[in-house]
Amino acid sequence: MNNKLGLQIKKYRLLKQMSLSRLAAKASISKSYLSGIESHKTNPSAHMIQKISKALEVPVEQLLDIQVEILDPEWVELVAQAREIGLDKEEIRAFLAYEAWKRSIKEGV
Structure with a gap:
């Protein structure tokens, strides 16, 4: 399981000064599920990653820590x-x- 994803989600959640409860509600997922992702106990689907990304207003690539070249x-x-x-x-x-x-x-x- 990729531990980096949980760390990235937590990092952006804290940067946006969001509680677990607030992010979970905004992403329409349970608080315990989100906590499991952040603590590396749960491996989310691509759909869940998209929901969390949208709720954090952060591109999926940033959550996955993927470097994307910007086109000229x-x-x-x-x-x-x-x-x-x-x-x-x-x-x-x-x-x-x-x-x-x-x-x-x-x-x-």
């Missing part, structure tokens, strides 16, 4: 614009492959 906003905007004009993923991939090929020809690779 300019790339996100560029892809959004491509999709708006009707390009799908395969067309975007094909375009990128074509541009990489052109660059390799130009550089003599």
